[in-house]
Amino acid sequence: MAVPPTGRERPIAAEAFLRALADHGADYFFCNPGTDFPPIVEAFARAKKTNAKVPKPILVPHENLAVAMAHGAYLMNGRPQAVMVHTSAGTANTVNNLINLSRDRVPLILAAGRTPITEKGSFGSRSRPIQWAQEMFDQAGMVRELVKWDYELRQPAQTGDAVARAVEVAMAHPRGPIYLLLPREPLAAPLAEPIGPAKPRPQAAATHPDPKAVAALADWIAAAERPLIIAATLDAEAVPVLGHLAERCAIPVVTHNPRNVCLPSSHAMHFGFEPGTLLADADLVIVLESDVPWIPHLQHPPAGCHVAHIGEDPFFVRYPMRSFPSDLAIQSGVTHALTALAAAVEPRLQMAEARIAARRARLTERMRTRRAQLAKDSTPAERISPEYLSRAIGEVLGEDAVIFNEYPLRPDHCAREKPGTLFALGPAGGLGWGFGAALGAKLAAPEKFIVATLGDGAYMFGNPTVGHWVAGKYELPILAIVFNNSRYAAVRRATMSMFKDGAAGENDSRGLADLDPAPAYDELARAQGAHAERVDKPADLPDALARARDAVVDGRRQALLNVITPY
Ligand SMILES: Cc1ncc(C[n+]2csc(CCOP(=O)(O)OP(=O)(O)O)c2C)c(N)n1
Numbered sequence: 070m071a072v073p074p075t076g077r078e079r080p081i082a083a084e085a086f087l088r089a090l091a092d093h094g095a096d097y098f099f100c101n102p103g104t105d106f107p108p109i110v111e112a113f114a115r116a117k118k119t120n121a122k123v124p125k126p127i128l129v130p131h132e133n134l135a136v137a138m139a140h141g142a143y144l145m146n147g148r149p150q151a152v153m154v155h156t157s158a159g160t161a162n163t164v165n166n167l168i169n170l171s172r173d174r175v176p177l178i179l180a181a182g183r184t185p186i187t188e189k190g191s192f193g194s195r196s197r198p199i200q201w202a203q204e205m206f207d208q209a210g211m212v213r214e215l216v217k218w219d220y221e222l223r224q225p226a227q228t229g230d231a232v233a234r235a236v237e238v239a240m241a242h243p244r245g246p247i248y249l250l251l252p253r254e255p256l257a258a259p260l261a262e263p264i265g266p267a268k269p270r271p272q273a274a275a276t277h278p279d280p281k282a283v284a285a286l287a288d289w290i291a292a293a294e295r296p297l298i299i300a301a302t303l304d305a306e307a308v309p310v311l312g313h314l315a316e317r318c319a320i321p322v323v324t325h326n327p328r329n330v331c332l333p334s335s336h337a338m339h340f341g342f343e344p345g346t347l348l349a350d351a352d353l354v355i356v357l358e359s360d361v362p363w364i365p366h367l368q369h370p371p372a373g374c375h376v377a378h379i380g381e382d383p384f385f386v387r388y389p390m391r392s393f394p395s396d397l398a399i400q401s402g403v404t405h406a407l408t409a410l411a412a413a414v415e416p417r418l419q420m421a422e423a424r425i426a427a428r429r430a431r432l433t434e435r436m437r438t439r440r441a442q443l444a445k446d447s448t449p450a451e452r453i454s455p456e457y458l459s460r461a462i463g464e465v466l467g468e469d470a471v472i473f474n475e476y477p478l479r480p481d482h483c484a485r486e487k488p489g490t491l492f493a494l495g496p497a498g499g500l501g502w503g504f505g506a507a508l509g510a511k512l513a514a515p516e517k518f519i520v521a522t523l524g525d526g527a528y529m530f531g532n533p534t535v536g537h538w539v540a541g542k543y544e545l546p547i548l549a550i551v552f553n554n555s556r557y558a559a560v561r562r563a564t565m566s567m568f569k570d571g572a573a574g575e576n577d578s579r580g581l582a583d584l585d586p587a588p589a590y591d592e593l594a595r596a597q598g599a600h601a602e603r604v605d606k607p608a609d610l611p612d613a614l615a616r617a618r619d620a621v622v623d624g625r626r627q628a629l630l631n632v633i634t635p636y
Pocket of ligand 1 (some may be wrong): 525
């Protein structure tokens with residue numbers, strides 16, 4: 070084995086790497102290490118001795134969960150996140166959540182070791198059999214479609230610049246992950262210069278909209294009889310602006326496949342989550358940061374309806390196929406676009422006040438019917454329905470609980486008034502996200518009460534043993550609520566939608582969707598130190614939720630509720 074070319078007095082590139090990450094705002098270093106990590110381990114050990122600034126290392130024994138944790142942390146603090154994994158094999162395990170983060174525009178610095186380049190003769194040359202088989206012709210090719218930029222470190226002196234470039238690209242709007250390959254020879258190499266602080270490069274603010282396009286859309290709003298807004302993802306500061314515009318102009322808002330709170334549940338113009346007849350009757354649709362505003366196979370706006378798309382990338386240029394009608398595209402940060410639109414529409418409304426008043430009256434009546442139906446649907450019955458469970462979660466856990474929903478929560482029934490109190494699985498829908506995202510959020514926002522609502526399938530996808538271990542090890546008390554229906558309802562629904570009358574439709578279409586017998590999830594979680602209960606009866610639910618909340622908030626213990634809810 071070759072000896073290090075210098076003694077300990079010279080810093081190594083791995084130290085520069087960690088320092089640069091910390092200087093660029095990465096508070097945590099989520100990792101699952103391997104034989105490519107010794108320079109990183111050495112760098113952390115040296116930092117401990119010297120008090121050097123480095124991110125907090127968080128060992129996560131599965132890469133998919135590590136990436137989900139990074140997502141949750143980003144949703145809380147808005148900063149770039151760092152994950153490092155083991156070569157090609159570890160990278161492969163990140164891909165599922167990397168798809169989610171890529172489509173959700175998360176600035177993730179995904180670093181991976183690379184098998185040592187040299188077979189002998191260098192400090193760090195190959196020393197294990199796996200290091201031949203793990204090498205790929207193009208390791209980054211595995212993730213290139215999902216990242217905005219990839220690079221392999223070749224020169225130790227370039228480490229700081231490589232991190233600065235990575236962060237700059239990841240944080241540029243629309244944001245997204247990048248991939249950095251770190252072979253261990255350059256990572257272990259000594260640097261000629263001492264490591265100084267890195268000055269993060271400035272980020273560009275979100276873009277402003279084209280005033281001509283805003284004026285055109287304001288004209289359309291003033292003239293519209295039945296306008297509709299469809300939104301999926303809004304920054305917190307955009308929410309009140311949307312609320313004002315929708316209220317002022319009496320425009321119903323539907324949040325289709327939403328990823329966060331776009332409008333408070335109680336808002337007079339919040340018309341739920343399915344475009345339905347509002348879309349079928351519309352003469353103007355304004356699409357806000359929504360990749361799939363409706364399902365064209367099932368519904369569409371009528372002929373002659375104007376459609377406008379607003380967002381940082383209203384074309385979703387990285388989607389291979391997407392053909393929604395469009396009469397106007399406004400490429401802009403949504404808060405800027407809505408603010409400009411609200412100002413532009415105001416002077417045009419004088420001519421439209423009577424029409425707006427009539428529309429408001431119609432919508433108020435429609436809202437009354439909608440709320441009555443929702444109340445009926447969530448009334449407790451013999452078994453715990455997902456609607457009742459969702460309502461109880463909203464009521465018992467309180468308006469400040471931050472919920473990470475991996476599918477089963479019925480957002481129509483779970484009141485969320487504040488932006489930032491509900492986050493949902495991203496548009497790509499890769500399962501195994503919610504538990505990790507909730508843990509990452511708790512890490513970055515320890516003062517918040519964090520809840521994960523998970524299907525039983527999603528819970529299993531999320532590496533629960535790893536998740537509970539991370540929760541215990543890093544003292545991250547969160548509440549996981551498993552909607553246990555002992556099946557993949559989504560798979561069954563998809564089968565029924567195509568083959569209800571086929572052979573697969575017989576036997577209640579449980580084929581390949583049957584999770585019976587369900588494990589005793591509560592007992593498994595208890596074995597890992599959680600407060601855990603199984604809940605069968607509707608009458609027991611509110612108290613069980615309250616006990617779990619108290620265990621987490623007051624007792625600072627992780628908790629799990631295994632709620633039996635057939636659907
Ligand atoms: C990684 C991954 N594999 C498979 C799927 C396909 N899939 C979508 S929903 C679903 C079932 C989820 O089951 P569960 O969490 O129990 O919720 P339910 O459908 O019962 O509401 C599956 C397997 C997926 N989205 N992601």
